[in-house]
Amino acid sequence: MIGGFFLFIYFLIIRPQNKRMKAQKEMIENLSVGDEIVISGGIVGSILKISDNFITIRANNSELIIQRASVSSVLPKGTIKSL
Structure with missing residues (x-):
């Protein structure tokens, strides 16, 4: 149950945030x-x-x-x- 909660939080919050940070960093490097x-x-x-x-x-x-x-x-x- 707790593992499912952490998995849910990972896919809902952490993973999208990491994607946004990676895209921002790539954009800044390619200026x-x-x-x-x-x-x-x-x-x-x-x-x-x-x-x-x-x-x-x-x-x-x-x-x-x-x-x-x-x-x-x-x-x-x-x-x-x-x-």
């Missing part, structure tokens, strides 16, 4: 110059420079240095121009 991104604060910009832990982005004619981990999603090319 490249020119990609259009959204960071966790909701700022939209394009990548100018990438270093080990930081990314320089251009957002509304301003350059920002952000941590790689703060990237929440990659946008399709041309999204910024359509905003």
